[in-house]
Amino acid sequence: MLNALITGATGFVGLRLINHLRQEGFAIRIIGRSAISGVESIFCDFLVDFIPENAFKDIDIVFHLAGIAGVKTVLNDPLKVINVNLIGSYNLAEIASKSKYVKKIIYSSTSEVYGPTAYQLDEDSFTTQGTAYDPRWSYATSKLFAEHIFVAIQRQFGIPVSIGRLFNVYGPRQIGSGAIHEFNKNSINNKPLTIYDDGAQIRAWCYAEDCLNGLLLIAEKGNGIYNIGNPQESLTSIGLSKLILDVTKSKSKIQFKKLNSSDVKVRVPNIEKLKKLGYSPKMDLREGLVQTAKWYKTGKS
Numbered sequence: 243m244l245n246a247l248i249t250g251a252t253g254f255v256g257l258r259l260i261n262h263l264r265q266e267g268f269a270i271r272i273i274g275r276s277a278i279s280g281v282e283s284i285f286c287d288f289l290v291d292f293i294p295e296n297a298f299k300d301i302d303i304v305f306h307l308a309g310i311a312g313v314k315t316v317l318n319d320p321l322k323v324i325n326v327n328l329i330g331s332y333n334l335a336e337i338a339s340k341s342k343y344v345k346k347i348i349y350s351s352t353s354e355v356y357g358p359t360a361y362q363l364d365e366d367s368f369t370t371q372g373t374a375y376d377p378r379w380s381y382a383t384s385k386l387f388a389e390h391i392f393v394a395i396q397r398q399f400g401i402p403v404s405i406g407r408l409f410n411v412y413g414p415r416q417i418g419s420g421a422i423h424e425f426n427k428n429s430i431n432n433k434p435l436t437i438y439d440d441g442a443q444i445r446a447w448c449y450a451e452d453c454l455n456g457l458l459l460i461a462e463k464g465n466g467i468y469n470i471g472n473p474q475e476s477l478t479s480i481g482l483s484k485l486i487l488d489v490t491k492s493k494s495k496i497q498f499k500k501l502n503s504s505d506v507k508v509r510v511p512n513i514e515k516l517k518k519l520g521y522s523p524k525m526d527l528r529e530g531l532v533q534t535a536k537w538y539k540t541g542k543s
Contacts, residue, residue, distance in 0.1 A: 243268065243269055244269070245269045245270075245300050245303075246268045246270055246271070247272070247273060247297065247301045248273075249288075249305070250274065250350070251274065252274070252276045252278065254413060255307060255411065255457070259305060259307070259454060259458075271284065271301065272284070273286050273297055274288075294337075295337055297337070298337065298338055301341065301344055302345050303347070303461060304338055305348045305457070306335075307350045309331075310327060310381075313378070313503075315418075317377050320381075331392075332388070335391050344401055346403070348406070348457060348460060349403065350406050351385050351389050351408070351467075352382065352385045353407050353410070353511065354382035355369045355389070357371060358370070358506050359508055360508065360509045362510060364469070364512045372504055379504075389405055392405065402465060403465075404461060405460075406467075406468050406470045407467060407470065407511075408471065409446055409469065411448050411449075411450055412449065412534060413534055414450070421482060425482065426486060429490040430539055432494050434494055434497045435483045435486070435487070435494050435496050437480055437483055437497070438498075438501035439501050440480075441480030442479070442480070444476055444478055445476065445477065445509050446473050446510040447482075448475070449530040452524060452525055455521065455523075456470035456516055456521055460519065464516075473510050473512070475527040475530075480496070483496055
């Protein structure tokens with residue numbers, strides 16, 4: 243039996259990961275500020291609590307999924323974002339590096355590290371960040387620097403590391419301030435859907451199960467950095483809002499507002515490297531939105 247330690251376990255990807263690993267016969271341990279019934283849980287705030295070294299006892303693989311995302315949070319509390327994503331990751335990595343048990347670390351990063359324009363960029367492309375005076379980039383910078391931390395762990399201590407740069411993941415159980423969550427919530431309640439600027443921003447949407455499959459592949463076979471997403475399911479913001487209105491049969495109107503911060507104009511991944519490990523995203527956007535809307539309406543997918 244293999245043993246896995248998971249952070250961010252109560253997130254909508256983390257819960258899927260736990261269910262999958264359980265089915266595969268893994269023993270699961272989670273670490274963070276929440277517990278899950280039937281799962282060994284260590285209560286710990288990475289920022290203020292000392293992470294006990296025995297948290298990694300007998301652990302074969304670490305999945306570090308914890309982090310803070312969402313544009314609203316990034317804009318309103320950039321220091322918290324930096325602390326959790328950077329300092330929290332460093333604290334975890336430092337203790338993991340001392341463990342004699344850990345055989346691999348998986349870190350979930352973000353496509354935001356590519357900057358405002360990311361069209362078919364591969365993993366060796368330059369990462370581009372904006373000025374420090376633009377709070378939007380505090381998130382991307384914190385996640386990018388955490389990548390450097392885990393790569394340094396691999397170089398210095400020899401622990402294999404795989405990093406997944408996630409591209410716009412969505413699906414049932416997702417909460418927060420992301421576009422699909424906000425559009426669904428408002429459309430179900432027949433409230434206006436807000437589009438920023440002209441709505442021409444392009445995103446490639448990746449269903450949660452497809453994201454999970456990517457993470458599992460890099461855990462099993464990967465070494466290095468991998469884009470995880472679905473380039474075939476790309477759409478403008480205005481196109482996404484209209485599709486969700488159609489899926490939910492909503493009477494909501496679309497309203498336009500000026501965005502008072504920077505934005506990402508296009509974000510579509512190159513997944514050729516991950517395809518070599520056997521990755522092939524399955525869920526088309528419309529069906530994924532049907533399943534997602536069903537969960538927002540009923541709490542069941």
